[in-house]
Structures are given as structure tokens and as C-alpha cells.
Amino acid sequence: MPWREMSVMEQRREFVRLAMQEGANRRELCRRFGIHPSTAYKWLARWRADQDVADQPRRPLGSPRRTAxxxxxxxxxxxxxxxxxxxxxxxxxxxxxxxxxxxxxxxxxxxxxSDRIKAPLGGAAASQRFEMPAPNMLWQMDFKGWIRLGNDAQCHPLTVVDDHSRYDVALQACADQRGETVRDRLEMTFRHYGLPDAFFVDNGTPWGDPSGARWTRFEVWLLKLGIGVIHSRPYHPQGRGKNERFHRTLKAEVLALRCFRDLAETQRAFDAWREVYNFERPHEALDQEVPASRYRPSRRPLPDRLPEPEYDTDEIIRTVPATKAYISFKGRSWKVPQAFCGERLAIRPTSDGTYGVFFAAYQVATIDLTDGKSVGHVSEQVSAMSPV
Incomplete structure (x- = not known):
């Protein structure tokens, strides 16, 4: 067998056997085997003591500083x-x-x-990410904490980030967090970039309701545009990590140690930085590419008129009054979510004595004819409705 194919242990054992022979020239053997003489004599000593010539562990036999x-x-x-x-x-x-x-x-x-702590499968939890496979499938939207302006007014930065590309489609200096304000800013964004498939938001105003109700007027507007709304788990901002990370970058690169006179000056600063963020600033999560390299505008344009839900001619249709969140069915009044005041809803049978109340394809409530108890509100989940 050629020398280069012999294992390290085989070489060591052969050297020791040759060196132990009577009359062996150990110095010459060291030169031929490429072994330092002190190492050779260490192996010979182990061999005489009936020990193997393998490398010994370097861990110390004792650790005086180890915990008792x-x-x-x-x-x-x-x-x-x-x-x-x-x-x-x-x-x-x-x-x-x-x-x-x-x-x-x-x-x-x-x-x-003691094996009481196990490393999580797939690595640390902080490195786990989700990402949509294409742009405009999901936009993350949130308000960054408000800032005080030089004229003593408040600025509420509205941020919208595309989940796939991290492209910032909207960075608006808003005077408040009202639904009308957000809707106005989003209409301008939709004209430039088209409509996303869905928004990922928290449970705060205006896309959420402090009372815990699932539906808001703002969400109904988005549903008419064919845009879904996904709410994050309460008290878990890490679920919207891309938007939270964007806020940190915005604070560090634009807002830190700066004071803007008014909303107009703030918006000019936002517009200048937004161009740098989208087209110049390398992004670590994108292998140091810029967000613009992965973003393309949506193919769904903003319609000229807001669509209304369509129902089959044989369905039971009720229009919710503009001032009262109730519909009439089977000679009694039934409560529905406040967000659907003025909207047309369909009543569809689901099982014996139970009917679903639908806004287009979305079930917004349930009518249960077998339950005579009344309810005072509609929870985040679809609620069993009772007559009032």
C-alpha cells in the first residue's frame, strides 16, 4: 500500500515497531517519518507502558474553578x-x-x-423568518410612534413595507391616525403602485378596534377593493418584524437628534430618505441588494369607482340602516357589526335553525334561531347572534 494511503495511526504504529527493533537508528527514522524526536520518544514511552499512541485528550484532569x-x-x-x-x-x-x-x-x-436546554430545531428562533414569494402579495402597515414638531404639533409617521422586497411603498407624515387620513394616503399609494393582495397590521387604530370588534369601517373599505386584512397576535410586534425593523432604521437614519419645523419639512425629509432606502441602501436580508431590485408594481390598478358586493338574485338581502347596526329577519331584529352600517348583507342558511350573515364572501355574524339570549356586541370571532 502506498505511503500516502496509510492512516496516521498506522504510520505511528509502524514507526514505533521499527524504532523498537534492536540496533534501530531512531534519529534517522524520525527524519524519514517526519517526526520530531521528542514526539517519537513520547510515543515509545507509551508503547512500553502498553498504551496506545493515539493523541491524548487535552481536557484537564481537574478544574479547580468548576462549580461544586x-x-x-x-x-x-x-x-x-x-x-x-x-x-x-x-x-x-x-x-x-x-x-x-x-x-x-x-x-x-x-x-x-445537564441537557435541560435544547437548541431549537433549525437554529435560533431569532433567525427564523417568513417571506412572501412575490411582491405585492402582502404589505406590512403600521404607525411609528409620534414625534413632536417645532410648531408643537404631532407627526404620526405612516409606514407601508412590501413583505417580499422590503420596498417602502409609503412613508407619510400624518397629523393623526384617523381612518380617513390613512385612506387618503393609501389612495395616493394605490395610484402609484397598484393594489396589494393583503395587509398585515396590528390591532390598533384605525385598522383595529379597541373594543375588540373584528370589523372596522377601514377594513370594509379594503375588502371592497379586494384587499384582505391579517391582524397580528396582540402584544406580539415581532410578528411584523419587517415593519418594526424599518422603524428602527427610520429612527436611526432620519429622526435621531433632529427636529423638524412642521409636517411639510418632515415629509420632504421622508421623501429624500425613502429614495435612498429603496434604491441605494444595501439590505442585509436581501444579500446586500437594494429593495428596488426585487420590487415590481402591482398589476391590479385602483378602480375609478369603489366596487360594491354582488349577490345572487335568490338570496335573502338586508340593508343595514345608517344609524342602527341591526337587520330584520323572521320578524325580529338581529345585531350586526357597527362597521356594516349602510351596507348590504346576505343571509344564508348554514344548518338547522342557524344562518350566516355575509358581506360578499366574508361571514360577519351568525343568526341562531334556537338561542333566545341577546348579545351586546360582536366579538373578534364570528358570534352567535340573538334577537333583541
Missing amino acids: SALEQRVVAVRDAHPAWGARKIARCLRREDVSPPAVSTVHQILRR
């Missing part, structure tokens, strides 16, 4: 009693028991060594 075994066992015991607790909570618990705990990082390492 009893303390490690106590850390593990607290973890087993409270599996959801992390290193900080465990250290605090030990301190309350008059036990001097090791550093929090050491407690964390103890939990890892």
Missing part, C-alpha cells in the same frame, strides 16, 4: 421543579434560599451540560 457538584445538582433540581425557568430566575431563586449562586452564564452552562 452539590450546587450544580441544586441548579438542576430547581430547573426540574420549574421547567420553564431560565438561568436568571434560577439564580434569583437560589439567592432567596441563601445559596450563593454562580454567574447567570454559568447557570446557563450547567443547564446545557
Whole structure:
């Protein structure tokens, strides 16, 4: 077998056997095998002691600074009693028991060594991302926290970011967060970039309702345009990570240590920076490409007139009064969401004694003829409606 095909261990054993032969020239063997003499004599000593010539582990036999075994066992015991607790909570618990705990990082390492902490599948949770496969499938929309202007007025920056490309389709300096204000700004955006398939928003004003009701007038307007609305989980802003990250960048690169006189000056600054962000600033999540490299305007234009839902001629249709959120059915009045005042709704049977109340293809409430209890509101989920 050629020399280059021999394993390292085979070479070492052959060297030792040759070096142990009577009359062997060990220095010459060292030169031929490419081995330092001190290493060769170390291997020979191990061979005489009936030890292998493999590399010995470099881990020290003892660690005088290692946490005492009893303390490690106590850390593990607290973890087993409270599996959801992390290193900080465990250290605090030990301190309350008059036990001097090791550093929090050491407690964390103890939990890892004892297999009480497992690395999440697929890597750390913070690196997990979702991304739509094409532009305009989902836009993330939110208000950044308001800022005080030089004229003592407030500015509420409205931000809209395309999920696929991170392209900023709208950055508007608004005087308030009313639905009419957002609608006006979005109509201008829709004229430039077309309509998205859906918006991803939180549960705040104007796309959400503080009362917990699912439907708002703003959302009804979007539904008429064929735009879906997806609400994030309450108190989980990380779900809208792209928009939150955009806000951090906006604060660092535009708003930090600057004071604008009025909304007009703020909007000029937003417009100048928005061009840099979309066309010049490399984005780490895009392999250092710019958002404009991945964005294309939507093929769905903003219609000249707002579409209205269409229903079959044989369906039961009711128009909700403009001032009262009730419809009449089977000789009784039934409550519907306030957002549909003035809108036409369809009543469709779903099961024995139960009917669905629909706005186009969206079920907005349920009529249950078997339940005589009344309800005072419509929750975020489809509610069982009762006569009033």
C-alpha cells in the first residue's frame, strides 16, 4: 500500500515497531517519518507502558474553578421543579434560599451540560423568518410612534413595507391616525403602485378596534377593493418584524437628534430618505441588494369607482340602516357589526335553525334561531347572534 494511503495511526504504529527493533537508528527514522524526536520518544514511552499512541485528550484532569457538584445538582433540581425557568430566575431563586449562586452564564452552562436546554430545531428562533414569494402579495402597515414638531404639533409617521422586497411603498407624515387620513394616503399609494393582495397590521387604530370588534369601517373599505386584512397576535410586534425593523432604521437614519419645523419639512425629509432606502441602501436580508431590485408594481390598478358586493338574485338581502347596526329577519331584529352600517348583507342558511350573515364572501355574524339570549356586541370571532 502506498505511503500516502496509510492512516496516521498506522504510520505511528509502524514507526514505533521499527524504532523498537534492536540496533534501530531512531534519529534517522524520525527524519524519514517526519517526526520530531521528542514526539517519537513520547510515543515509545507509551508503547512500553502498553498504551496506545493515539493523541491524548487535552481536557484537564481537574478544574479547580468548576462549580461544586452539590450546587450544580441544586441548579438542576430547581430547573426540574420549574421547567420553564431560565438561568436568571434560577439564580434569583437560589439567592432567596441563601445559596450563593454562580454567574447567570454559568447557570446557563450547567443547564446545557445537564441537557435541560435544547437548541431549537433549525437554529435560533431569532433567525427564523417568513417571506412572501412575490411582491405585492402582502404589505406590512403600521404607525411609528409620534414625534413632536417645532410648531408643537404631532407627526404620526405612516409606514407601508412590501413583505417580499422590503420596498417602502409609503412613508407619510400624518397629523393623526384617523381612518380617513390613512385612506387618503393609501389612495395616493394605490395610484402609484397598484393594489396589494393583503395587509398585515396590528390591532390598533384605525385598522383595529379597541373594543375588540373584528370589523372596522377601514377594513370594509379594503375588502371592497379586494384587499384582505391579517391582524397580528396582540402584544406580539415581532410578528411584523419587517415593519418594526424599518422603524428602527427610520429612527436611526432620519429622526435621531433632529427636529423638524412642521409636517411639510418632515415629509420632504421622508421623501429624500425613502429614495435612498429603496434604491441605494444595501439590505442585509436581501444579500446586500437594494429593495428596488426585487420590487415590481402591482398589476391590479385602483378602480375609478369603489366596487360594491354582488349577490345572487335568490338570496335573502338586508340593508343595514345608517344609524342602527341591526337587520330584520323572521320578524325580529338581529345585531350586526357597527362597521356594516349602510351596507348590504346576505343571509344564508348554514344548518338547522342557524344562518350566516355575509358581506360578499366574508361571514360577519351568525343568526341562531334556537338561542333566545341577546348579545351586546360582536366579538373578534364570528358570534352567535340573538334577537333583541
